[in-house]
Amino acid sequence: xxxxxxxxxxxxxxxxxxELVAWATRRDCGAVVTFCxxxxxxxxxxxxxxxxxxxxxxxxxxxxxxxVTARARERWPEVRAIAVHHRIGTVLxxxxxxxxxxxxxxxxxxxxxxxxxxxxxxxxxxxxxxxxWQGGSAWSEQTEDIVDVGDLAP
Amino acid sequence: MSRxxxxxxxxxxxxxxxxxxxAATVDEVxxxxxxxxxxxxxxxxxxxxxxxxxVEASPGQxxxxxxxxxxxxxxxxx
Numbered sequence: 001x002x003x004x005x006x007x008x009x010x011x012x013x014x015x016x017x018x019e020l021v022a023w024a025t026r027r028d029c030g031a032v033v034t035f036c037x038x039x040x041x042x043x044x045x046x047x048x049x050x051x052x053x054x055x056x057x058x059x060x061x062x063x064x065x066x067x068v069t070a071r072a073r074e075r076w077p078e079v080r081a082i083a084v085h086h087r088i089g090t091v092l093x094x095x096x097x098x099x100x101x102x103x104x105x106x107x108x109x110x111x112x113x114x115x116x117x118x119x120x121x122x123x124x125x126x127x128x129x130x131x132x133w134q135g136g137s138a139w140s141e142q143t144e145d146i147v148d149v150g151d152l153a154p
Numbered sequence: 155m156s157r158x159x160x161x162x163x164x165x166x167x168x169x170x171x172x173x174x175x176x177a178a179t180v181d182e183v184x185x186x187x188x189x190x191x192x193x194x195x196x197x198x199x200x201x202x203x204x205x206x207x208x209v210e211a212s213p214g215q216x217x218x219x220x221x222x223x224x225x226x227x228x229x230x231x232x
Contacts, residue, residue, distance in 0.1 A: 021198035037232050054231070055162050058165055059209060060224065086231065098232050118232065126224075127231025128162030137162050150209070 012089035020101035024081040031107035037098040047133035
């Protein structure tokens with residue numbers, strides 16, 4: 001039996017993409033599209049990054065992510081399940097910082113909705129990351145002014 | 155007293171994550187916070203959005219004891 005259709009979480013727990021895929025898989029769906037955003041060594045600074053440190057207000061961030069999933073459902077009503085998890089605190093290089101999983105009966109809607117969700121999360125969710133290298137750290141210089149999900153291009 | 159929530163670089167510049175501020179409007183809250191937390195905080199505020207209860211504040215908006223005002227600097231998530 002299929003359960004809830006939304007799973008939004010912002011927490012310091014390590015992310016488990018396989019768990020999101022298993023949760024999003026539905027009997028009437030032929031597609032589950034997953035996106036993992038992982039911590040990488042490169043940045044705008046001339047240092048090799050060893051970890052990222054994410055910060056937010058959990059309630060605000062989860063509320064903004066739910067606005068993203070609601071908008072995705074309006075645009076792709078065929079979509080069945082949407083999971084968006086964002087990690088906060090320390091994320092080591094190669095670990096996922098954000099995971100999106102979307103299921104739908106056919107792949108096109110799942111691909112499109114998953115891409116919309118990760119792009120919209122990047123533009124609309126209050127989240128900040130410090131880039132940490134050997135002997136130093138700084139807030140990421142790759143920043144943008146936050147917008148509302150309703151402001152995003154259709 | 156309204157609750158002021160300071161996020162990311164705003165939290166770092168102020169040295170605290172939240173503060174209670176007694177003011178009648180959102181502009182007064184920000185002005186009093188800037189006096190309290192100084193120039194580095196003022197520089198962050200100048201490039202930030204200000205939300206009241208999760209919604210962009212309008213100029214001169216009234217605030218009360220149950221309102222949460224957030225200073226939201228440019229973001230860098232994902």
